[in-house]
Amino acid sequence: MEDMVAPFANWPWEKSGSYKYLLYGPFLAQVARLWWKGESVSSSWCFNIVLLCFLRYAIAQLWHTFCNMHFLSQDRRILHRSVDFKQIDHEWDWDNFIILQAFVGGIMCHMLPSLTNWGTLWDTRGLIAALILHMLVSEPLYYWIHRLLHSNSYLFNVYHSIHHLSPVPQPFTAENAAFLEHILLVLIMGIPVVGAALIGFGSLSLIYVYVLVFDFLRCMGHSNVEVFPHQIFEAFPFLRYLVYTPTYHNLHHTEKNSNFCLFMPLYDLLGNTLNVKSWELQKQISLNAGKNIEVPDFVFLAHIVDISSAIHVPFMFRSFASLPYATRWFILPAWPVSFIAMFGLWAWAKTFTVSFYNLRNKLHHTWVVPRFGVQYFLPFATNGINAQIEHAILKADKMGIKVLSLAALNKNEALNGGGILFVKNHPNLRVRVVHGNTLTAAVTINQIPKDVKEVFLTGSTSKLGRAIALYLCRRQVRVLMLTSSTERFLKIQKEAAVDCQKYLVQVTKYQAAANCNTWIVGKWITPREQKCAPPGTHFHQFVVPPIMNFRKDCTYGELAAMKLPQDAQGLGNCEYTMDRGVIHACHAGGLVHSLEGWTHHEVGAIDVDRIDIVWEAALRHGLRPV
Known part of the structure; x- marks a missing residue:
């Protein structure tokens, strides 16, 4: 027999999923009715309730954006931990309280006109009265209830523990609680x-x-970013009992036996539950702002694919970023905001940190160059992009970062020769620059069944194409290399051992692969070109963006990727279209470089002899192919 659920522990619409937002329907319908009839909408309580709900969402979102913009807030962070998928899923329905209070507000709005004149826009006396009632009634009442929820083990385990299951306080944590609370x-x-x-x-x-x-105050207290300078409380000591700080509330979440107040520590003082470390810790964090930044061991330097995918970052819509990227309806209204923000970042930031995680007790950051994919193919943008990448490398070198890995277009051959440009310009770099393509080649090769005797390779003279062709010919696999440049083909063929050169064959048309059902796509191919493949063909690919799944009688592989080990901590966002916990192979390649402690740069052409070495190292560290 299933255990009985405690009364008022779960929300009435808990199993409704996204359909819970239909509960706003009656309010929106009433607003639409008034608008249709030509009556005043702004004076309608339904309109004001909907507007107020929207503003409440905006406050929570803005606080979330601020405290998760690591390039803005990392020097004032209280807990240097990242929010993981488990916490995001636990707080998925954090906004249930807004729906509840919308309905309660609707009831109140129908009752209160009989008691007072609600047509008044402003009354200072009301604000003063509300402040007094809050300080003298609401604050002590909250303190007493909150303390009771902690002191009674049944109430804590059944109700309040839901709130405390979030290890890293966030603005959305503030309202994630049981229905009863x-x-x-x-x-x-x-x-x-x-x-x-x-x-x-x-x-x-x-x-x-x-x-x-x-x-606003609830979100501030749960922000995990200390926003108050300590000098304020030294100049005006009484303020520390009138308004709490994020550090003050964070101690409640970490120790749970003190600091129970709503916003005013005065009641903790009166109740003898004030944590004695509250103000000293707050002062330390304030004093160390700009000094206590944790230096990561490894940085993955990514870039933005397009304006809509720029929204797929943790400091925007957290739930969206925690799922593989896909075009969704709410992206459209956010597109102009993203576009304007990107112009600001171009002008203001060379790079910015979007996420971090821990693996093997080492901190790993993802930095982003604020450039879109299309810009990488504009000749006049080359110098500017390289300058931003170079700035990131020099910044990493100055900070003491050990390895910086270049993502996708940041290592484009035409842009900087796969990173060679930066190593040549700065021969004394301490940070190791890595393109990660050795592991990308290894992942692609190990996806190909061992019994395959012939493959068709597009993008065959690129860094990856060359390495894959040379590796496969050693396995006596016949490689049909699509290229119109005989000179480049012969150059690659001469790199192979004499007894292996016969397995490399130049072809100039897609029709040459009409009988080959293993295609390795390193250059984007159109649906028309895909028609040249025989039925049953499998398309392996290392091309960005991935090709269209056009053929129903063929199968398509994903981009080369690897799954991080289970003990990776703080993973809370998906890397572009990858599943949770999965990263691009070039990202994984830089990670392996860091974990192994290799001291060489991995730039330019891929060393074919290292493909197996890198692959085995990745597996040894717990990374697994997807």
């Missing part, structure tokens, strides 16, 4: 607003100001 929070929030209305001081601004400030 938010019913009690409605009461706590309602007392100042209803109280001010009952004494005749109600106004529209009272609702907006109180609710939005309440949300």
Whole structure:
């Protein structure tokens, strides 16, 4: 028999998924009805409830964006940990409270007109009354309830532990709690607003100001970024009892036996539950701002594919970034914002940090060059892009980072010769520059069945194409190399051993592969060109972007990638279209370089003799092919 669920532990619409947003339907329908009839929409309570809900989402999102822009907030972080997929999934429905309070607000709006005049836009007396009621009633009531939830093991385990299951406090953590807790929070929030209305001081601004400030302070306390300079509390000591800090609330999450207040530490002082480390720790974090930045061992230097995929970063829509990238409906309204933001980043930032994770007790960052994929193919943009990549390499060298790996187009042969340009310009670099293509070649090769005797290779004279062709010919696999340049083909053929050269065959047309059912695609091919493949062909590929899955009678491989070990900590976003915990092979190649402690640069042409060495090292460190 299944265990009985405790009353009010789960939300009524818990199993509704995204359909829960249909609960806003009645409000939107009423607004639409008024608009259709030509009546005033702005004076409708349904409109104001919907607007207020939107603003509450915006506050939470803006706080999330700020505290997860590591290039802005990393020097003031309290816990130097990243949010993982488990926490993101646990907090997926953090916004349930907004839906609940929207309905409670609708009920109140129908009741309160009989008590007071809600047509008033502003009444300062109401704001003052609400502030007094909040300080004298809501604050101690919250403190007492919160302390009770911790002191009673049943209440904590059944209800409050849901909130504390998030190891890294985030703005979305603030409202992730059991249904019962938010019913009690409605009461706590309602007392100042209803109280001010009952004494005749109600106004529209009272609702907006109180609710939005309440949300702002809750998000701030859970931001994991210390936003207050310690000098404020040294100059005005009494302030430390009137407003909490993120450090103050963070101690509650890490130690759980102190700092129970809502926003005012005064009640912890009166209740003898104030953590004595609160202000000293806050001062240390404030003093060390700009000094306590953790230096990663490894950096993956990525770039943006297009404007819509630029939104697929953790500091934008966290839930979206935690899933493989795909075009979704909500991207369209965010497109202009992303476009404007990218112009700002071009002007302001050379690179910026988007995520980090820990593996084998080493910190690994992903930095992004604020350039779109199409820019890499514009001749006049070459110098600017190389300057930004070079700036990132020199920054990494100055910081003491050991390995920097170049992603996709950042190592384009036409751009910088696969990274050779930077190593030549700076021969004394301590940071190792790595293109990671050796592991990309290894992953692609190991996807090909051992019994295959013939393959068709496009992009055959590229760095990867050359390495794959030379490796396969050693296995006595006949390689049909598609290229119109006989000179480049012969140059590669001469690199092979004399007894292997016969396995490398130049072809100039796709029709030459009409009887070959193993294609390795290193150059984008059109649906028309895919028609040349026989039925049953499998398309392996190392081309960016991937080719279209046009043929129904053929199969298509994914881009070369590897799955990170299970003990990787702090993974909370997907790398472009990759699944959770999966990274591009070039990213994994740089990671292996770092884990192995290799001291050579991996730039320019791929050393075919190292393909097996790198592959075995990757497997030894727990990375697995996808």
